[in-house]
Amino acid sequence: MTDVVMPQMGESIVEGTLTKWLKKAGERVERDEPLFEISTDKVDTEIPAPAAGTLAEVLIGEGTTVAINTVVARIDENGAAVVAAKVGETPAPPPPSPPPAAEEPVGPLSPLVRRMAREHNVDLARMRGTGTGGRITKQDLEAYLAQRAATPAPPPPAPPPPVEARVPVPPPRAEQAKVRFEPMSVMRQKIAEHMVLSKRTSAHVTTVHRVDMTRVARMRDKHKDDFQARYGMSLTYLPFVARAAAEALRAYPIVNASVEGTNIVHHNEINIGIAVALENGLIVPVIRNADEKTVVGLQRAIVDLAARARSRQLKPDEVHGGTFSITNFGSFGSIFATPVINQPQVAILGVGLVEKAPVIVDDAIAIRWQCYIALTFDHRLIDGALGDQFTGKVKSVLENWSEEVL
Amino acid sequence: MRKCEVRDLGRIGFTEAFELQRELVAQRKQGLIPDQFLFAEHPHTITLGRNGKLANLRASAAALRSAGIAFVETDRGGDITYHGPGQVVGYPILDLKEWKRDVVAYVRALEQMQMDALADFGIAAGRLSGCTGVWVEGWKIGAIGVHISRWVTSHGFALNVKTELDYFRYIVPCGLSRPVTSMAALGVRAEIEEVQERLAVHFGRVFECEILKPELERVV
Numbered sequence: 001m002t003d004v005v006m007p008q009m010g011e012s013i014v015e016g017t018l019t020k021w022l023k024k025a026g027e028r029v030e031r032d033e034p035l036f037e038i039s040t041d042k043v044d045t046e047i048p049a050p051a052a053g054t055l056a057e058v059l060i061g062e063g064t065t066v067a068i069n070t071v072v073a074r075i076d077e078n079g080a081a082v083v084a085a086k087v088g089e090t091p092a093p094p095p096p097s098p099p100p101a102a103e104e105p106v107g108p109l110s111p112l113v114r115r116m117a118r119e120h121n122v123d124l125a126r127m128r129g130t131g132t133g134g135r136i137t138k139q140d141l142e143a144y145l146a147q148r149a150a151t152p153a154p155p156p157p158a159p160p161p162p163v164e165a166r167v168p169v170p171p172p173r174a175e176q177a178k179v180r181f182e183p184m185s186v187m188r189q190k191i192a193e194h195m196v197l198s199k200r201t202s203a204h205v206t207t208v209h210r211v212d213m214t215r216v217a218r219m220r221d222k223h224k225d226d227f228q229a230r231y232g233m234s235l236t237y238l239p240f241v242a243r244a245a246a247e248a249l250r251a252y253p254i255v256n257a258s259v260e261g262t263n264i265v266h267h268n269e270i271n272i273g274i275a276v277a278l279e280n281g282l283i284v285p286v287i288r289n290a291d292e293k294t295v296v297g298l299q300r301a302i303v304d305l306a307a308r309a310r311s312r313q314l315k316p317d318e319v320h321g322g323t324f325s326i327t328n329f330g331s332f333g334s335i336f337a338t339p340v341i342n343q344p345q346v347a348i349l350g351v352g353l354v355e356k357a358p359v360i361v362d363d364a365i366a367i368r369w370q371c372y373i374a375l376t377f378d379h380r381l382i383d384g385a386l387g388d389q390f391t392g393k394v395k396s397v398l399e400n401w402s403e404e405v406l
Numbered sequence: 407m408r409k410c411e412v413r414d415l416g417r418i419g420f421t422e423a424f425e426l427q428r429e430l431v432a433q434r435k436q437g438l439i440p441d442q443f444l445f446a447e448h449p450h451t452i453t454l455g456r457n458g459k460l461a462n463l464r465a466s467a468a469a470l471r472s473a474g475i476a477f478v479e480t481d482r483g484g485d486i487t488y489h490g491p492g493q494v495v496g497y498p499i500l501d502l503k504e505w506k507r508d509v510v511a512y513v514r515a516l517e518q519m520q521m522d523a524l525a526d527f528g529i530a531a532g533r534l535s536g537c538t539g540v541w542v543e544g545w546k547i548g549a550i551g552v553h554i555s556r557w558v559t560s561h562g563f564a565l566n567v568k569t570e571l572d573y574f575r576y577i578v579p580c581g582l583s584r585p586v587t588s589m590a591a592l593g594v595r596a597e598i599e600e601v602q603e604r605l606a607v608h609f610g611r612v613f614e615c616e617i618l619k620p621e622l623e624r625v626v
Contacts, residue, residue: 009507009509009554010506010507010508010509010512011511012508013508017457019457032556034555037456037481039456039457039483040483040509040510041483041509041510042483042484042513042538042550042551042552043483043509043512043513043552043553043554044455044456044457044481044483044552044553045509045553046553046554046555046556110428112425112428137432138432183433
């Protein structure tokens with residue numbers, strides 16, 4: 001017999017109130033399984049069983065306050081021995097983790113587990129938990145469901161004796177599973193939260209314009225070797241688009257605003273975030289005062305921020321304070337996409353693949369460099385006409401590019 | 407130094423936040439994650455602690471429903487309380503084995519960090535003997551209710567920043583017939599985020615841990 005005592009939950013504590021028994025006398029308990037709850041000064045604490053066995057005697061009723069170290073119950077460990085012996089006799093291969101089969105799901109189940117079990121029609125009594133005291137956790141249930149999905153026909157539920165029932169259903173181990181569970185990284189959780197938050201916050205609308213990039217392509221061709229030689233980096237289309245976007249933001253400053261409650265926040269700086277794909281996520285470092293930079297300055301900023309984003313050396317203020325964002329999905333081959341707004345901004349410009357395409361110029365078919373640009377804007381603040389005026393402005397700057405690069 | 411990750415859940419339903427806490431508590435018990443300190447702001451919700459008395463609820467279920475207030479029974483300590491917009495709710499998920507195995511010391515520390523944060527805004531708050539919580543001249547400004555399982559904490563505290571105090575009329579807060587106040591009612595205009603920031607600082611000091619804030623806030 002093991003005595004279960006009122007524990008001391010702190011130096012100055014001399015007594016505790018037993019508020020709830022989580023097990024009834026005669027019930028089986030596992031070591032460390034929550035046995036009862038006590039209450040001390042606004043704190044409710046679950047007390048685990050000190051030993052495995054049968055809860056032989058409950059000496060203190062719910063609502064009673066007793067001094068610390070008072071015996072509140074006794075656990076009969078032999079109860080455990082009997083069950084263990086029974087399990088030992090069965091010819092079934094010994095399970096990798098100890099909790100013996102129980103007629104009922106072991107331990108209290110979380111509402112989540114109960115709900116999942118209900119939804120997936122899982123008989124929890126047939127499951128073995130890996131939680132404290134054999135408690136069935138969400139992970140157990142997920143693993144079980146995965147295994148069940150992997151098994152073509154569920155084995156027919158064998159009638160009563162649970163010990164025998166376990167024999168024809170040996171627990172398929174992980175190597176047979178068709179899925180693998182992996183906790184999300186902090187970054188992934190953050191991205192997930194942010195994406196859903198954005199979709200919930202803004203009224204997303206995307207407008208797509210086709211842009212003739214021929215002049216920009218020529219400018220780029222003309223300078224790219226010099227640029228590479230002089231700055232040690234290649235000249236891409238992205239700084240041209242950023243430059244055009246900055247000009248359009250100056251012309252239509254509302255696209256550079258954000259929403260706070262029922263206020264429109266106008267930003268006096270044009271700080272453009274550039275989405276950078278990382279190995280396992282993405283980050284949007286910010287080019288501050290982007291409208292004051294030339295194509296050279298923008299290209300250098302983009303390369304620098306992207307490199308430091310990938311080596312995780314960005315300073316916190318370099319990922320904050322953006323007022324508008326650009327995402328360059330064209331670099332992955334996409335023609336156009338509908339990006340998600342980077343909250344609390346109100347618009348994001350997506351740049352598609354720049355490629356040669358046949359187009360009609362003066363009633364003749366010509367080969368031109370083409371690109372689709374997609375503006376996703378928050379329709380709460382930006383009306384459709386304005387969204388298209390802004391995008392049209394970006395288009396017109398790019399199509400009529402005249403500024404020298406070097 | 408121990409590390410603690412601070413996360414702001416933003417506006418989130420009480421039950422949703424509770425489910426998340428359960429998950430994190432399970433992970434904390436297995437040592438998969440460091441200590442956590444979650445901030446939340448709940449829609450109008452009245453919650454009843456494990457030892458709460460329904461008698462301290464002054465309105466019928468129908469009245470609560472029509473007022474748009476959710477009602478939830480929880481496993482935290484303490485009696486009945488109200489959560490709502492304008493209130494900073496803090497949920498520390500700490501393994502007290504790594505700090506002090508002392509629930510009273512834990513509750514006193516939760517009071518201390520709130521008192522220290524309030525002092526940063528010029529509010530002199532203190533304790534009231536026998537009444538856990540944070541008080542300003544006999545008015546309650548911060549409430550505490552905690553659950554502990556294998557020394558891992560959940561639930562936590564609620565500090566009234568600019569809470570609509572009228573909602574407390576539906577209950578006898580914590581079963582005490584003492585008035586409730588907020589920072590705004592005391593004439594201090596503070597934003598939720600500012601208060602969270604100060605709470606996080608004092609949390610780190612009181613619990614002697616390094617506060618880690620997820621560095622990525624803006625991602626597309």
